[in-house]
Amino acid sequence: MSAALRIFLLTIAIVFLIEVFRLVLAGKLQLKYSLLWMLLSVILMICAIFPEVVYVFSDCLGFQAPSNFVFLISIIGLIGICLSLTVIVSWQARDIRFLLQKVTLMEEELHRDRNQCGKKDRKFEDLR
Amino acid sequence: MKVLLIIPAYNEEASILGVVRSIERAGYDYVVIIDGATDRTLEICKDNGLNYINLPINMGIGGAVQTGHMYALRNGYDIDIQVDGDGQHDITYVPALVKAIQNGADLAIGSRFMEQTDGFQSSSARRAGINWLKRGIKHVTGLTIYDSTSGFRASGRRAIELFAKSYPSDYPEPESIVAAYNHGLTVREVPVKMRERQGGKSSINFRRSIYYMIKVTLAIWIEGHRNK
Numbered sequence: 575m576s577a578a579l580r581i582f583l584l585t586i587a588i589v590f591l592i593e594v595f596r597l598v599l600a601g602k603l604q605l606k607y608s609l610l611w612m613l614l615s616v617i618l619m620i621c622a623i624f625p626e627v628v629y630v631f632s633d634c635l636g637f638q639a640p641s642n643f644v645f646l647i648s649i650i651g652l653i654g655i656c657l658s659l660t661v662i663v664s665w666q667a668r669d670i671r672f673l674l675q676k677v678t679l680m681e682e683e684l685h686r687d688r689n690q691c692g693k694k695d696r697k698f699e700d701l702r
Numbered sequence: 703m704k705v706l707l708i709i710p711a712y713n714e715e716a717s718i719l720g721v722v723r724s725i726e727r728a729g730y731d732y733v734v735i736i737d738g739a740t741d742r743t744l745e746i747c748k749d750n751g752l753n754y755i756n757l758p759i760n761m762g763i764g765g766a767v768q769t770g771h772m773y774a775l776r777n778g779y780d781i782d783i784q785v786d787g788d789g790q791h792d793i794t795y796v797p798a799l800v801k802a803i804q805n806g807a808d809l810a811i812g813s814r815f816m817e818q819t820d821g822f823q824s825s826s827a828r829r830a831g832i833n834w835l836k837r838g839i840k841h842v843t844g845l846t847i848y849d850s851t852s853g854f855r856a857s858g859r860r861a862i863e864l865f866a867k868s869y870p871s872d873y874p875e876p877e878s879i880v881a882a883y884n885h886g887l888t889v890r891e892v893p894v895k896m897r898e899r900q901g902g903k904s905s906i907n908f909r910r911s912i913y914y915m916i917k918v919t920l921a922i923w924i925e926g927h928r929n930k
Binding site for chain 2: 595598599604605606609612669672673676
């Protein structure tokens with residue numbers, strides 16, 4: 575990997591990590607969901623600072639250029655984060671559905687109670 | 703001083719009734735916060751006429767405890783005390799926690815490690831983790847909190863107001879101490895003895911402990927750098 579690529583990678587990773595921390599500090603991103611992003615930036619930093627690690631792996635796996643291996647790592651990282659996002663969306667969809675059902679049932683019960691109360695009141699007035 | 707005991711309970715069918723009965727015998731107000739239980743915890747609370755709030759979806763301990771703080775605030779309690787639903791916490795220490803609040807603390811943590819006791823002290827691995835958190839909290843706040851993961855804690859009015867507004871979601875105990883400090887609240891520790899849990903499972907199993915340590919360490923660090 576060229577020095578230029580390493581410096582570029584390192585800069586991107588640092589800027590990205592700072593931005594992730596800033597979002598967590600501002601309360602716009604939950605720490606729980608920021609961990610994978612932090613992990614990805616740290617891995618990219620390691621690649622930029624210790625390219626020997628990248629060379630060993632890319633040789634073993636037969637990559638033509640070590641930089642390709644770094645790109646593959648990034649893509650795998652992104653796929654992993656995408657998968658975790660769809661898992662989170664699925665939880666949320668399930669929870670929202672359940673909450674909607676719960677609210678609707680409660681509303682129905684409330685109406686039924688109100689209607690019954692109303693009828694009783696009227697009866698009471700009739701008697702008077 | 704109106705005192706409320708908040709009992710967050712996920713799946714505590716084995717222990718919840720015993721915990722509540724001991725609280726009733728001691729004469730405290732309490733509310734059980736059932737956190738989307740999948741066992742018979744809700745039925746037990748219903749059948750025995752306990753005072754409970756049932757969260758329809760599991761929110762995690764942070765959301766459950768925060769619901770308790772909201773309940774305390776709405777009902778005008780001066781002090782609320784979080785007590786686990788698994789019987790680990792000995793409610794004979796409640797007066798000591800109340801006293802700490804009356805003496806000026808906003809948040810009083812029931813601590814296992816302040817003095818050598820014959821009570822339950824957790825495994826050595828967990829103690830090492832708690833010790834690490836002690837150093838982290840010391841680093842960002844200067845406070846020495848021996849048992850930051852303790853879920854046996856009393857909140858005064860100001861802490862109730864803060865926590866009702868914002869409370870961390872998962873593994874909230876150490877993080878909430880730093881948050882309280884950041885908002886200018888006084889945090890104190892009170893020595894207590896704990897028992898081993900009488901039923902149910904710890905929310906933190908062996909496999910999750912690494913994740914727990916990384917997350918809580920980052921949370922303390924980030925919380926420590928808020929408003930600075």
